[in-house]
Amino acid sequence: MSTIVSLPDQQTATLPKRSYLNSEYGLKSWLLTGDHKRIAILYLISITFFFFIGGAMAGLIRLELLTPQTDLMAADTYNKLFTMHGIIMIFLFLVPSVPATIGNFLIPIMVGAKDLAFPKINLLSWYLYIIGGTLTLAALISGGVDTGWTFTTPLSTHYLNTHVITAGLAIFVAGFSSIFTGLNFIVTIHRMRAPGMTWFRLPLFVWSHYAASILMVLGTPVLAIALVLVLLERTIGIGVFDPAKGGDPLLFQHLFWFYSHPAVYIMILPGMGVISEVISTFSRKRVFGYTAVAFSSVAIAVFGFFVWEHHMFVMGVSNYSALVFSLLTMLVAVPSAIKIFNWSATLYKGSITFETPMLYAFGFIGLFTIGGLTGVFLGSLGMDIHLTETYFIVAHFHFVMVGGMLMAFLSGVHFWWPKMTGRMYPEGLSKLAALVTFIGFILTFFPQFIVGYLGMPRRYAAYPPEFQVLNVLSTAGASVLGVGYLLPMLYLTWSLKYGKIAGANPWQATGLEWQIQSPPLTENFLETPIVDYEAYDYEWLANKTKNEVTTVG
Amino acid sequence: MDSQAIATHPEHAHGEHEHPPYLRHHFATVEQQRETASFGMWLFLLTEIMFFGGMFAAYLIYRNWYYPAFVAGSHQLSILLGTVNTAVLICSSFTMAMGVYSAEMKRKGALVMWLLLTILLGTVFLGIKADEYHEKWEKHHVPGLNFSANDFVNGSKGYPDDKLAPDMAQKSQVYFSLYFAMTGMHALHMIIGISILIVLVIRARQGAYTEGHMTTIENFGLYWHFVDIVWIFLFPLLYLISRHQ
Numbered sequence: 005m006s007t008i009v010s011l012p013d014q015q016t017a018t019l020p021k022r023s024y025l026n027s028e029y030g031l032k033s034w035l036l037t038g039d040h041k042r043i044a045i046l047y048l049i050s051i052t053f054f055f056f057i058g059g060a061m062a063g064l065i066r067l068e069l070l071t072p073q074t075d076l077m078a079a080d081t082y083n084k085l086f087t088m089h090g091i092i093m094i095f096l097f098l099v100p101s102v103p104a105t106i107g108n109f110l111i112p113i114m115v116g117a118k119d120l121a122f123p124k125i126n127l128l129s130w131y132l133y134i135i136g137g138t139l140t141l142a143a144l145i146s147g148g149v150d151t152g153w154t155f156t157t158p159l160s161t162h163y164l165n166t167h168v169i170t171a172g173l174a175i176f177v178a179g180f181s182s183i184f185t186g187l188n189f190i191v192t193i194h195r196m197r198a199p200g201m202t203w204f205r206l207p208l209f210v211w212s213h214y215a216a217s218i219l220m221v222l223g224t225p226v227l228a229i230a231l232v233l234v235l236l237e238r239t240i241g242i243g244v245f246d247p248a249k250g251g252d253p254l255l256f257q258h259l260f261w262f263y264s265h266p267a268v269y270i271m272i273l274p275g276m277g278v279i280s281e282v283i284s285t286f287s288r289k290r291v292f293g294y295t296a297v298a299f300s301s302v303a304i305a306v307f308g309f310f311v312w313e314h315h316m317f318v319m320g321v322s323n324y325s326a327l328v329f330s331l332l333t334m335l336v337a338v339p340s341a342i343k344i345f346n347w348s349a350t351l352y353k354g355s356i357t358f359e360t361p362m363l364y365a366f367g368f369i370g371l372f373t374i375g376g377l378t379g380v381f382l383g384s385l386g387m388d389i390h391l392t393e394t395y396f397i398v399a400h401f402h403f404v405m406v407g408g409m410l411m412a413f414l415s416g417v418h419f420w421w422p423k424m425t426g427r428m429y430p431e432g433l434s435k436l437a438a439l440v441t442f443i444g445f446i447l448t449f450f451p452q453f454i455v456g457y458l459g460m461p462r463r464y465a466a467y468p469p470e471f472q473v474l475n476v477l478s479t480a481g482a483s484v485l486g487v488g489y490l491l492p493m494l495y496l497t498w499s500l501k502y503g504k505i506a507g508a509n510p511w512q513a514t515g516l517e518w519q520i521q522s523p524p525l526t527e528n529f530l531e532t533p534i535v536d537y538e539a540y541d542y543e544w545l546a547n548k549t550k551n552e553v554t555t556v557g
Numbered sequence: 558m559d560s561q562a563i564a565t566h567p568e569h570a571h572g573e574h575e576h577p578p579y580l581r582h583h584f585a586t587v588e589q590q591r592e593t594a595s596f597g598m599w600l601f602l603l604t605e606i607m608f609f610g611g612m613f614a615a616y617l618i619y620r621n622w623y624y625p626a627f628v629a630g631s632h633q634l635s636i637l638l639g640t641v642n643t644a645v646l647i648c649s650s651f652t653m654a655m656g657v658y659s660a661e662m663k664r665k666g667a668l669v670m671w672l673l674l675t676i677l678l679g680t681v682f683l684g685i686k687a688d689e690y691h692e693k694w695e696k697h698h699v700p701g702l703n704f705s706a707n708d709f710v711n712g713s714k715g716y717p718d719d720k721l722a723p724d725m726a727q728k729s730q731v732y733f734s735l736y737f738a739m740t741g742m743h744a745l746h747m748i749i750g751i752s753i754l755i756v757l758v759i760r761a762r763q764g765a766y767t768e769g770h771m772t773t774i775e776n777f778g779l780y781w782h783f784v785d786i787v788w789i790f791l792f793p794l795l796y797l798i799s800r801h802q
Binding site: 240 | 585589592596601608611619735737
């Protein structure tokens with residue numbers, strides 16, 4: 005099945021005269037656009053902005069933890085810092101990261117449509133995101149929040165004097181942005197597919213976004229109502245979560261985690277879609293077990309709704325329900341493992357090349373596997389009692405979200421950069437960045453597994469001096485990681501003007517998006533495409549290229 | 558341009574000028590546009606079910622835990638006003654359905670009239686609701702702002718037997734918390750609905766929706782019926798606890 009294809013000569017490629025980037029000019033043409041590709045670029049700029057704010061906070065957190073004492077900042081400043089880091093990174097970066105940028109750009113093209121089903125709602129969702137982001141910044145500037153990103157009651161409703169209401173509203177609004185993105189994707193995938201584009205010809209990227217969209221649409225409203233009830237309790241004093249009035253704080257945790265556990269799958273599933281595309285393209289093989297990988301995404305989405313209580317094992321839930329939720333938690337490992345095994349099997353006997361997106365994808369597979377397996381530790385009831393609220397859980401979460409999702413995001417950004425901008429990124433420098441990111445990541449977060457296992461609790465500005473060596477390692481790693489993230493920011497911006505011109509299909513990939521010009525036209529396709537080949541069919545591509553040569557000759 | 562991948566499709570290639578003006582550029586046919594909008598609306602209503610679902614879950618749990626407090630709390634609601642409001646809302650669903658029908662029949666005058674009637678009925682509902690809220694305030698049944706458990710410890714007018722132990726009487730606050738949260742969220746949806754209706758009336762008077770393109774009216778109808786259905790659940794759950802006994 006595998007065919008070795010040499011990359012095309014990019015010297016002859018030229019930028020197309022007309023594309024979505026130059027069809028209209030001026031700020032207004034961007035701020036009022038209905039074009040999914042332009043909205044994707046708007047999202048890309050805004051989430052990058054918030055990523056670096058959240059990242060700067062992470063840097064300050066690590067700097068404070070360099071020494072066992074609270075010397076850089078006061079303990080309550082530290083509390084605000086990790087809270088804002090969590091809120092910004094989760095709600096303003098990770099949740100919209102791949103879906104709202106790469107997904108927004110690609111899903112209509114991949115299904116062969118001119119745009120998403122509801123272009124205006126797509127634009128509205130970006131504005132809601134910006135309002136949410138502005139409210140978050142307002143909460144930050146006016147003094148911050150120190151509830152932790154979990155808004156745990158009664159801490160958030162009774163005991164804190166910080167800007168919980170502003171931050172809560174911010175997340176409420178940003179949540180609707182996410183709901184509208186998910187709704188748009190589901191409707192588009194159902195109703196806008198081109199003739200011949202059957203469900204099982206869809207790229208796996210689309211399948212994983214479909215699964216993530218189900219979670220966005222069904223989970224986010226529950227977070228919204230939980231936050232509304234917290235805000236009402238804080239402002240006028242209704243008592244749904246207040247024991248004095250008959251409420252139960254644990255109910256808040258149930259409602260919150262009913263969204264926030266599926267939310268981690270909202271964050272990771274689109275990343276898995278990126279990895280499927282990248283692995284297939286750079287091993288020149290159809291993804292092994294296409295159907296299994298497609299359904300494993302949906303299985304993760306479905307199972308993901310029935311595991312939320314594993315965040316509450318030590319909070320006084322019934323032992324029997326804890327048992328069931330522990331079992332269900334371990335079941336989620338099955339579809340995740342299906343993906344890992346199938347990607348590995350795709351690599352087997354493929355014609356592998358090591359371009360930058362592939363390096364990031366390898367990083368993803370390794371780090372996500374470690375993050376996922378430690379998740380099974382935490383899902384086991386006995387282990388969880390020892391490990392919960394320690395740095396072990398911080399390391400686990402960052403392995404999945406930063407090691408997994410951020411690697412996937414960077415992989416995707418590099419992979420589709422030529423499609424989005426028409427220009428290549430500098431290959432050597434970007435390989436270096438991928439390597440630096442990987443080394444920096446391991447150095448930052450691996451010591452946290454150990455220090456957490458030894459018993460260092462999370463969310464404290466001070467710690468016993470015997471943990472210092474591991475914390476110094478972690479802080480050193482964070483600076484390396486910071487360099488790893490700054491590099492792409494710099495050279496990708498540089499490449500906008502000076503990068504080599506990419507041509508339509510620099511990777512010789514099979515997806516519909518690679519068969520049109522880069523950057524694409526506003527309407528994506530000149531004519532509605534008719535799909536008569538399976539996804540990842542490299543022989544179809546080879547034949548197509550052969551025919552092209554004969555017609556030209 | 559790679560012509561091999563994008564096989565030509567002559568039916569769709571150059572026919573744009575034949576399409577009606579309301580067909581958005583990214584849809585192939587009017588039918589596809591209509592189905593897409595309707596599917597999107599149903600999906601949005603699904604998110605609304607999840608939104609209200611959080612409160613219904615809370616209701617289910619607390620009602621099981623503090624049943625006597627819930628019964629005593631529900632005694633304080635006016636069944637008469639609740640029933641009238643239920644009837645008003647069902648009528649407004651009927652007028653909305655007639656509005657959709659008029660749009661389908663392309664009768665502009667009838668459409669405007671039915672939409673105005675729907676606004677009127679919606680406003681009547683909100684007026685009665687406001688009166689009920691005001692009564693709760695006077696009886697000190699608003700948790701957080703103005704609450705006294707007196708009526709549930711010593712019994713109240715009309716229900717002298719509602720004498721709960723002091724700690725159970727305090728739990729009636731969670732009943733009223735849910736009452737205000739649930740009916741408040743419902744009322745908010747009504748207010749949003751009425752605001753949209755006003756826009757729809759203005760546009761309908763200009764002749765929109767009665768020239769064959771009525772997706773907006775149809776989808777708004779779905780939203781309005783959904784808000785009604787939420788009330789159909791709220792009414793028995795909040796007003797009629799223990800009435801069968």
